[in-house]
Amino acid sequence: MLEGIIQNVRERVPLIHCITNYVTVNDVANILLACGGSPIMADDQQEVEEITSICAGLDINIGTLNSRTISSMLLAGKQANRLGHITVLDPVGAGASQLRTNTAKSLLEEVKFTVIRGNSSEIKTIAAGKGNTQGVDANELDAITEQNLPQAVEFATKLSESTGSTIAITGAIDLVCDTTQAYVIRNGHPVMSKITGTGCMLTGVIAAYCAANSDRVTEATVAAIAAMGLCGELAYQKICETNGGTSSFRTYLIDAMSKMEDDILKGGAKIEVYTR
Amino acid sequence: MLEGIIQNVRERVPLIHCITNYVTVNDVANILLACGGSPIMADDQQEVEEITSICAGLDINIGTLNSRTISSMLLAGKQANRLGHITVLDPVGAGASQLRTNTAKSLLEEVKFTVIRGNSSEIKTIAAGKGNTQGVDANELDAITEQNLPQAVEFATKLSESTGSTIAITGAIDLVCDTTQAYVIRNGHPVMSKITGTGCMLTGVIAAYCAANSDRVTEATVAAIAAMGLCGELAYQKICETNGGTSSFRTYLIDAMSKMEDDILKGGAKIEVYTR
Amino acid sequence: MLEGIIQNVRERVPLIHCITNYVTVNDVANILLACGGSPIMADDQQEVEEITSICAGLDINIGTLNSRTISSMLLAGKQANRLGHITVLDPVGAGASQLRTNTAKSLLEEVKFTVIRGNSSEIKTIAAGKGNTQGVDANELDAITEQNLPQAVEFATKLSESTGSTIAITGAIDLVCDTTQAYVIRNGHPVMSKITGTGCMLTGVIAAYCAANSDRVTEATVAAIAAMGLCGELAYQKICETNGGTSSFRTYLIDAMSKMEDDILKGGAKIEVYTR
Numbered sequence: 001m002l003e004g005i006i007q008n009v010r011e012r013v014p015l016i017h018c019i020t021n022y023v024t025v026n027d028v029a030n031i032l033l034a035c036g037g038s039p040i041m042a043d044d045q046q047e048v049e050e051i052t053s054i055c056a057g058l059d060i061n062i063g064t065l066n067s068r069t070i071s072s073m074l075l076a077g078k079q080a081n082r083l084g085h086i087t088v089l090d091p092v093g094a095g096a097s098q099l100r101t102n103t104a105k106s107l108l109e110e111v112k113f114t115v116i117r118g119n120s121s122e123i124k125t126i127a128a129g130k131g132n133t134q135g136v137d138a139n140e141l142d143a144i145t146e147q148n149l150p151q152a153v154e155f156a157t158k159l160s161e162s163t164g165s166t167i168a169i170t171g172a173i174d175l176v177c178d179t180t181q182a183y184v185i186r187n188g189h190p191v192m193s194k195i196t197g198t199g200c201m202l203t204g205v206i207a208a209y210c211a212a213n214s215d216r217v218t219e220a221t222v223a224a225i226a227a228m229g230l231c232g233e234l235a236y237q238k239i240c241e242t243n244g245g246t247s248s249f250r251t252y253l254i255d256a257m258s259k260m261e262d263d264i265l266k267g268g269a270k271i272e273v274y275t276r
Numbered sequence: 277m278l279e280g281i282i283q284n285v286r287e288r289v290p291l292i293h294c295i296t297n298y299v300t301v302n303d304v305a306n307i308l309l310a311c312g313g314s315p316i317m318a319d320d321q322q323e324v325e326e327i328t329s330i331c332a333g334l335d336i337n338i339g340t341l342n343s344r345t346i347s348s349m350l351l352a353g354k355q356a357n358r359l360g361h362i363t364v365l366d367p368v369g370a371g372a373s374q375l376r377t378n379t380a381k382s383l384l385e386e387v388k389f390t391v392i393r394g395n396s397s398e399i400k401t402i403a404a405g406k407g408n409t410q411g412v413d414a415n416e417l418d419a420i421t422e423q424n425l426p427q428a429v430e431f432a433t434k435l436s437e438s439t440g441s442t443i444a445i446t447g448a449i450d451l452v453c454d455t456t457q458a459y460v461i462r463n464g465h466p467v468m469s470k471i472t473g474t475g476c477m478l479t480g481v482i483a484a485y486c487a488a489n490s491d492r493v494t495e496a497t498v499a500a501i502a503a504m505g506l507c508g509e510l511a512y513q514k515i516c517e518t519n520g521g522t523s524s525f526r527t528y529l530i531d532a533m534s535k536m537e538d539d540i541l542k543g544g545a546k547i548e549v550y551t552r
Numbered sequence: 553m554l555e556g557i558i559q560n561v562r563e564r565v566p567l568i569h570c571i572t573n574y575v576t577v578n579d580v581a582n583i584l585l586a587c588g589g590s591p592i593m594a595d596d597q598q599e600v601e602e603i604t605s606i607c608a609g610l611d612i613n614i615g616t617l618n619s620r621t622i623s624s625m626l627l628a629g630k631q632a633n634r635l636g637h638i639t640v641l642d643p644v645g646a647g648a649s650q651l652r653t654n655t656a657k658s659l660l661e662e663v664k665f666t667v668i669r670g671n672s673s674e675i676k677t678i679a680a681g682k683g684n685t686q687g688v689d690a691n692e693l694d695a696i697t698e699q700n701l702p703q704a705v706e707f708a709t710k711l712s713e714s715t716g717s718t719i720a721i722t723g724a725i726d727l728v729c730d731t732t733q734a735y736v737i738r739n740g741h742p743v744m745s746k747i748t749g750t751g752c753m754l755t756g757v758i759a760a761y762c763a764a765n766s767d768r769v770t771e772a773t774v775a776a777i778a779a780m781g782l783c784g785e786l787a788y789q790k791i792c793e794t795n796g797g798t799s800s801f802r803t804y805l806i807d808a809m810s811k812m813e814d815d816i817l818k819g820g821a822k823i824e825v826y827t828r
Contacts, residue, residue: 022298022574023305023317029575029748034798039748040645041575044618047649054648066320066344068618093316096330097323194534196305196315245531246310255797258746298574299581299593342596342620369592372606373599470810472581472591521807522586 002269005213005223006262009036014056014211017080018204019043019073021063021092024197027254028059031201034258035227037208043069048076057211058085059204060111062103063092070103077111086211089113089165090203095125108163114210115221116159117168117203120144120152127159144173153182153274166218170202174225175274178218182274185222187229189236195250202228205257226269231256233268278545281489281499282538285312290332290487293356294480295319295349297339297368300473303530304335307477310534311503313484319345324352333362333487335480336387338379339369346379353387362487365389365441366479371401384439390486391497392435393444393479396420396428403435420449429458429550442494446478450501451550454494458550461498463505465512471526478504481533502545507532509544554821557765557775558814561588566608566763569632570756571595571625573615573644576749579806580611583753586810587779589760595621600628609763610637611756612663614655615644622655629663638763641665641717642755647677660715666762667773668711669720669755672696672704679711696725705734705826718770722754726777727826730770734826737774739781741788747802754780757809778821783808785820 015038020028025041032039042051045068052058058080060073080087089111091104104126107113116126120142144152156167156177169175174185192198205228209220235252242248291314296304301317308315318327321344328334334356336349356363365387367380380402383389392402396418420428432443432453445451450461468474481504485496511528518524567590572580577593584591594603597620604610610632612625632639641663643656656678659665668678672694696704708719708729721727726737744750757780761772787804794800 021317023301025575026302026578026748030799030802033746033748040648041573041616042645042649043616044651046619047617047651050649050651064317064319065323067322093318096316097318097326099320099323099326194309196302196309245528245534247306247527247530247534250306251527251799251803252797254799258797258799297593299577302578340593340595341599343598369594372592373594373602375596375599375602470585472578472585521804521810523582523803523806523810526582527803 001219002223002262002265004262005209005220006036006260006265009208009212012212013038014208015040015054016057016059016204016207016211017042017052017055017076018059019048019069019076020059020061020200023063024200027197027201028204031254031257032204032208034254035205035208035260043072045072045075048072049079052076052079052085053083056085057207058087059207060107061090061092061200061203062094062100063200065099065103073107074110077107081112086207086214087111087113088115088117088203088207088210090200091116091118091122091126092200094118094122101125113163113165114217115166115168115206116163117170117206119171119199120169123159123167123169127155143171144169144175149184153177153276157182166221168206168221168225170199170225174229176218176222176225181218182276183222184272184274185225185229186270187226187233187268189232191236191246191249192232194246222271223265226271227257227260227265230265230268231260277495278499278538278541280538281485281496282312282536282541285484285488288488289314290484291316291330292333292335292480292483292487293318293328293331293352294335295324295345295352296335296337296476299339300476303473304476304480307530307533308480308484310530311481311484311536319348321348321351324348325355328352328355328361329359331361333364333483335364335483336383337366337368337476337479338376339476341375341379349383350386353383357388362483362490363387363389364391364393364479364483364486366476367392367394367398367402368476370394370398377401389439389441390493391442391444391482392439393446393482395447395475396445399435399443399445403431419447420445420451425460429453429552433458442497444482444497444501446475446501450505452494452498452501457494458552459498460548460550461501461505462546463502463509463544465508467512467522467525468508470522498547499541502547503533503536503541506541506544507536553771554775554814554817556814557761557772558588558812558817561760561764564764565590566760567592567606568609568611568756568759568763569594569604569607569628570611571600571621571628572611572613572752575615576752579749579753580756583806583809584756584760586806587757587760587812595624597624597627600624601631604628604631604637605635608637609759610639611759612659613642613644613752613755614646614652615752617651617655625659626662629659633664638666638759638766639663640667640669640755640759640762642752643668643670643674643678644752646670646674653677665715665717666769667718667720667758668715669722669758671723671751672721675711675719675721679707695723696721696727701736705729705828709734718773720758720773720777722751722777726781728770728774728777733770734828735774736824736826737777737781738822739778739785739820741784743788743798743801744784746798774823775817778823779809779812779817782817782820783812
């Protein structure tokens with residue numbers, strides 16, 4: 001199912017326009033390069049349409065929003081839509097403030113996204129128009145568990161129907177749904193939540209994987225999530241061997257992504273096709 | 277004296293709202309996670325009051341200021357005061373430009389800070405309303421030495437009295453004073469000044485330690501400074517073992533913070549209660 | 553020819569004012585410290601003239617431009633010119649958007665730069681007033697090769713004549729020209745293009761090397777490029793030994809710069825004086 005997805009990224013080197021927060025922007029750029037893509041960051045309204053035009057994909061991430069960048073996100077998103085480019089939304093902290101919730105809402109009204117990726121709290125905010133986000137991490141009540149998986153699949157499928165987007169809800173258990181398919185991914189490691197930016201980085205990787213595999217974006221999203229989770233597992237193994245901490249973990253995570261290939265992913269991916 | 281301070285951080289996971297510069301923001305987020313807290317960065321006036329309301333502490337850092345973020349700092353600071361939250365000021369480069377000096381002054385007039393942390397030059401600028409800052413490092417004339425320690429304690433105590441804040445002056449020798457207590461900390465390593473962000477990271481850690489130990493903020497500040505210095509010592513040891521340079525040092529510093537516990541701190545802290 | 557250049561940087565610790573993009577700003581600050589300089593980042597028009605006045609050099613990098621920072625670049629550049637400071641321009645992505653192309657043009661009209669460093673596509677954009685930039689990497693057509701080296705030298709020499717700047721075109725082969733001299737540098741490693749910021753970091757290092765060696769800026773530029781390339785080679789060697797990936801490469805690159813000395817550079821530099 002995931003054959004050749006990573007190979008395509010490495011051969012096609014998709015250029016990804018990122019309008020993203022300044023907290024994790026360096027990590028996003030580096031993991032995009034590591035996974036086989038190429039990043040370009042530009043957030044001024046005077047250039048975003050031009051920049052997005054020369055790219056294959058657009059990654060919009062609403063962390064550290066301001067009014068200047070919101071306009072740019074809308075302009076870039078519409079331009080990407082006009083050109084039929086891959087568009088990915090990361091609604092960081094939707095639900096934590098009206099500004100973020102409303103911006104996510106505006107973006108969804110005016111831009112069609114290929115994929116929306118967030119934690120369960122952010123995705124629920126998007127679905128509900130109201131939120132229960134604590135900070136930028138999903139609060140516990142909202143997390144996907146083995147018990148509430150059927151409800152989560154139903155919820156995500158409906159959201160996919162209403163938005164036309166592939167929905168990716170990530171956390172201890174990851175879920176990817178479009179209107180007809182659902183996948184559960186069980187890769188990853190808890191230390192991933194002890195560094196900033198794993199979500200932002202993942203969204204960047206999803207954009208690159210989808211841009212290089214635009215004929216199978218749901219599968220590309222699944223592959224990106226499994227690859228990222230597997231990198232987390234490999235990085236955890238390496239900090240155990242070297243007695244490292246969370247910053248070494250970050251380094252090894254990106255290191256692992258720079259070496260990720262289809263065969264490695266195939267050997268380590270824990271993907272389940274969810275049967276309704 | 278420092279018993280349980282770190283344990284409290286790891287158990288309570290204080291959410292810290294950071295309005296900070298874009299140079300070291302990623303390091304601040306990562307060390308906040310490493311020390312047991314949780315970061316959220318938001319600097320737009322449309323959301324800072326809401327964001328700070330869901331947090332336990334506010335970290336204001338005036339590096340890379342602009343007029344947009346200055347307003348946000350004032351709004352967030354006042355809101356944090358209304359809610360009785362921990363507020364920490366890092367007056368990066370106060371004295372290097374009128375903008376920074378005046379912003380520090382405005383912040384001190386309109387916001388009550390739990391802790392103010394800077395190098396000796398920045399803190400003197402705050403006290404004097406005029407400065408002698410070279411870049412963002414304390415110039416040598418201003419540095420605290422064994423010889424001028426009594427004068428420094430007197431100076432910091434007076435500043436604590438006039439501001440109502442715990443004053444932390446960091447450098448080769450670190451000093452923490454409130455109106456009744458003074459502590460001298462002799463942890464740390466000179467290589468800490470060869471990476472960017474050790475000061476910004478420390479201020480973030482102080483915010484988290486204080487937010488999780490709000491009944492003893494001066495002690496929490498001392499613990500944070502000693503912990504950071506000890507991490508610097510451990511990181512230096514590790515670059516010697518691995519033949520690493522300054523970037524590895526940065527990685528190992530955050531690594532060490534991610535493993536810091538009360539017992540490790542107790543074993544390595546070099547804290548002196550200063551008796552006047 | 554390069555004798556004492558690095559020693560001068562380490563002894564004089566030039567303070568470099570950077571107005572640079574938020575993607576790689578942390579790397580730029582850290583490599584400036586690693587190479588022996590000291591960074592200060594400030595981009596608000598209310599303070600840039602003051603800040604640049606206390607510095608020895610100014611590094612202007614047009615990645616992630618916006619209208620606020622463009623004004624600041626012009627103000628800082630003119631002030632640096634008035635004071636006779638070293639000024640270095642990195643026209644990131646010139647040619648990728650009108651905003652970037654026009655900003656580079658305005659800067660060149662209003663500010664005299666000591667050095668302009670970019671990839672071949674960016675430098676050609678500057679020369680031509682039109683561009684063929686794909687993203688922020690030079691497209692293949694434009695790259696300097698052994699075959700087109702004579703044409704490249706002629707091109708760069710003419711640009712040096714018209715701008716009064718030392719011209720540095722970097723890529724697999726690096727070229728530095730002023731009106732009378734031309735140098736070809738063959739250090740570096742392809743993995744350098746797999747992390748973000750090698751160009752931005754190099755420009756920062758050039759600013760520090762020139763500021764500490766203002767009587768021989770072309771040689772200082774050559775030294776900076778060779779040093780950076782050599783660090784890339786050493787970092788590559790280290791990831792091979794440790795089975796690391798691209799993020800470890802970034803760490804080792806800055807590590808190597810923190811240990812760079814004149815003797816190491818002399819032993820590893822691959823510099824050819826180009827004879828016309």
